[in-house]
Amino acid sequence: MNASLLEIDGAQGEGGGQILRSALALSISTGRPFRIRNIRANRSKPGLLRQHATCVAAAAEVANARIAGGDPGSTELLFEPGSAREASTAASTLIEHSFAVGSAGGTGLVLQSILPALLALPAGPRLRVRVTGGTHNLAAPPFEFLEQSYLPAVHAMCAPRGEALRLRLERAGFYPAGGGEIVCDLPADYRLASATSAAPFQLHERGELREFRVRIRYAHLPESIASREASAVKRTLRYMRPEIPLSRNTIDCADSPGPGNAITIAVVSEHVTEVFSGFGQRGVRAERVVSQLCAQVAEYLQSDVPVGEYLADQLILPLVLGPGGSFTTGPLSSHTRTNIDVIRRFVDRSIECEPLETAAGGTPTRVRVTIGS
Helix, strand or coil: CCCCCCEEEHHHHHHCCCHHHHHHHHHHCCCCCCEEHHHHHHHCCCCHHHHHHHHHHHHHHHHCCEEECCCCCEEEEEECCCCCCCHCCCCEEEEEEECCCCCCCCCEHHHHHHHHHHHHHCCCCEEEEEEEECEECCCCCCCHHHHHHHHHHHCCCCCCCCCCEEEEEEECCCEEEEEEEEEEECCCCCCCCCCCCCCCCCECCCCCCCEEEEEEECCCHHHHHHHHHHHHHHHHHHHHCCCCCEEEEEEECCCCCEEEEEEEEEEEEECCCEEEEECCCCCCCCCHHHHHHHHHHHHHHCCCCCHHHHHHHHHHHHHHHCCCCEEEECCCCHHHHHHHHHHHHCCCEEEEEEEECCCCCCCCCEEEEECCC
């Protein structure tokens, strides 16, 4: 056991579930136990929802931890990590972890609760993590964000960089039915690089804008909805940037347990891919959904920063546990600032957030994580 019990107030900052998720990953990585009170105190339904309870269960299994208070509805949790079983297992072995949210709660959030910690463990076996629940809903990153934006950035922080993390969507799961499934495979000995074994991660420019990659998923709904969305996306993106290639893929997710509709637009640039998402809702016209989604894309393109708000929030933890480095994003959200505060409680790392002046206006932020002196 490393150091004394760390006390965390879950009502600090934005007071949401990211405080818990980051604390779990950091506790596994550092071996430091923690107690968190007032979990999700600033949300309309405080305490652990099913997806948060699944994050706790997943972290406990990975870390062989002792927990108290990890049930749905709990507002307090004690987490005492043991020794991670993967660290002493032969590289030829495949270790599988399976976790079920039991609702439409975000499968990606569960994965992000343990993936940075798994990547920070000593070199070891092949790992497979399977999570069932929601893959496309309003309150969590969709599969496409994890696949095309988050994981490629994490891959750039890992060593060796040959065989990458693999993420696949076995089945889409929409709100409220859930029932989707994602599977993440980690190659043997695939771990975050250290500050002594790799150059710091750097992401300050997008580079050339290469493609708009659109996916429209629908389940148990008229195909005409997806067709109208496809036409509206093409029309809007062509108006915004007629010179940029556009690919579209419409997918009938007939094996999904319940109805749903999700649109993702990947803005593919030379050095980074950012993914934006919109979701069909009862009583909201398809064209309205597309309009709101494309407004997010337009705002990102106008900002000229490579890292969007949600990716910025997710990059800091693997940077702290890995090689360190820096990236440029927009003004930091309350969510990201709270995440940084939690990280600082667990590790002695320099995390600097420097506002930048630009000729075009706006206030980009450079986030720098320094490992060691």
